[in-house]
Amino acid sequence: MDTAVVGLIGTVVGVVGTLATTRLGGTEQRRAQNDQSARLERTTAYTKLATACSRTYRLGYAAHVEVQDTHGRAEPSPGVAERLQEFGLAVESALEVVSLVKLHGPEEIARAAGNLASAMSGWYREVAFLAQGEGNIQWAGEAIELYEELEERFIVLGREALSSTPVPA
Template sequence: MDTAVVGLVATVVGAVSGVVGTLATTRLGGTEQRRTQNDQSARQERTTAYTKLVSACSRTYRLGYAVHVAVQDTHGRAAPSPGVAERLQEFNLAVESALEIVSLVKLHGPEEIARAADNLASAMSGWHREVAFLAQGEGDTQWAGEAIELYEEWEERFIALARKALSSAPVLA
């Protein structure tokens, strides 16, 4: 073969391999970029869900604590103090709202966070139930006190786990 032909073939092979290499690099880079964007999106969705739950729990706690104190103040009286029924209803609505957000948190996970959210929901519902029993004159103040303590413990645990999950570099699955 002539040297010119060999040079021409080498040039064509080099150009084709350069184009193939560039395409492969671009494809891999695009895949990595999509993965990074998906991870960032998932992390943002988790952050939003966790934040909503913490805010809902804070509201629930304020309403629940107020009605809990009001019910304890009237415990043993023939008639509950005015406004207790309305406060108890507000507490109930706040609990229901928070429970909806718990479902969102469980959807986004990870498993440890989902379990903590479930336990928080159970503690929240239990506390509401005990306060409602007190309001009806059927409850036990010690059980209601223990229910609020359990709720506080699970809220703290959820916050700690959420903070840990969101501060770690890799997204938890």
């Protein structure tokens, strides 16, 4: 073969090799960026839920204590309705964040968030029943314990998921 043809073939092979390497590198870089972005979205969703749960717990506990203190009285204290309303709004706000966590997964965390949402709603219902004079103090106490347990479970699972290698969606 002529030297010019060999040189041309070498150049073509070099260019094709460079393009293939660049393409593979770009694909890996995009994959890494997508993984990093998904991890950041998960972290944000988990943090938002933990924050919403903390607020819900604080408001729920205040309502729960006030309702228990007035349970059995002919007239509940005026602050009960306000505390209960604040608790209800906090639950609604947290439930919106639960949907975000479910969206980002993974499945085990989505399930934990769903269980936490159910416990949160159940606790609110029990405190509302108590406020209306129809509830059971023991059931309300069990509802707060279940909420505390499931909140801790969610936090432990979230921490594990975020501290390990990226979790598949």
